[in-house]
Amino acid sequence: MSEADRKKWEGRYSPDALVMGAGPPATLLAWEDSLPRSGRALDVAAGEGQAAVWLAERGLEVDAVDISPRGLGKARGLAEARGLGARVRTWERDLDDGLPAALAPAYDLVTCLHFWPGVELGRALVARLAPGGLFVLAALSAAAWEGRSGGPSPRFLTTAADARAVAAHLTILGCDEAAGAAGRELWLVARRPE
Numbered sequence: 441m442s443e444a445d446r447k448k449w450e451g452r453y454s455p456d457a458l459v460m461g462a463g464p465p466a467t468l469l470a471w472e473d474s475l476p477r478s479g480r481a482l483d484v485a486a487g488e489g490q491a492a493v494w495l496a497e498r499g500l501e502v503d504a505v506d507i508s509p510r511g512l513g514k515a516r517g518l519a520e521a522r523g524l525g526a527r528v529r530t531w532e533r534d535l536d537d538g539l540p541a542a543l544a545p546a547y548d549l550v551t552c553l554h555f556w557p558g559v560e561l562g563r564a565l566v567a568r569l570a571p572g573g574l575f576v577l578a579a580l581s582a583a584a585w586e587g588r589s590g591g592p593s594p595r596f597l598t599t600a601a602d603a604r605a606v607a608a609h610l611t612i613l614g615c616d617e618a619a620g621a622a623g624r625e626l627w628l629v630a631r632r633p634e
């Protein structure tokens with residue numbers, strides 16, 4: 441399935457322009473005041489790097505992981521165009537195989553935006569948080585598609601219960617499963633206790 445996903449995203453990212461929007465995802469902007477401005481960030485399913493580059497602009501050293509070489513190439517291009525090439529490191533990786541072994545042991549911020557990692561990988565992400573580190577998740581909400589046909593594949597959808605299960609050992613600062621303009625986005629923000 442990951443190979444099909446890689447091909448799909450390689451195709452989607454083929455235009456030179458950013459296809460996922462120019463700025464960082466709305467969940468990050470909404471929590472801007474809580475995000476660290478120094479230290480290390482891990483952005484998984486980083487796509488074209490809008491979030492990673494924005495975080496680097498704010499002072500973080502960012503590791504951006506994605507399955508799509510084209511997306512990551514755009515992320516590097518974006519970082520370099522803003523003079524941030526040294527602060528954004530890209531990792532081509534199929535997350536179905538887990539996180540790259542050579543990542544840093546701990547991060548001040550872990551973001552997973554517009555991608556549901558599943559509970560197991562989600563917990564592995566949370567386990568990378570340094571004490572006091574922040575976790576930001578945004579994914580498609582299963583609640584929005586309940587009882588409706590023609591929606592996304594169920595493996596891309598999640599529930600507040602599963603998102604909370606990922607963050608079970610964290611302090612949950614907020615969670616909404618009917619967010620976004622169409623009420624179809626779930627987000628969760630949580631902090632690892634000091």
Ligand SMILES: C[S@@+](CC[C@H](N)C(=O)[O-])C[C@H]1O[C@@H](n2cnc3c(N)ncnc32)[C@H](O)[C@@H]1O
Nearest residue numbers: 445449460485486487506507508534535553554
């Ligand atoms: C909806 S996009 C979100 C991109 C970015 N986080 C954003 O918010 O713009 C989903 C991303 O997940 C990546 N992806 C899908 N399956 C993956 C996998 N198995 N391993 C790593 N990345 C994957 C895709 O390449 C794509 O960049």
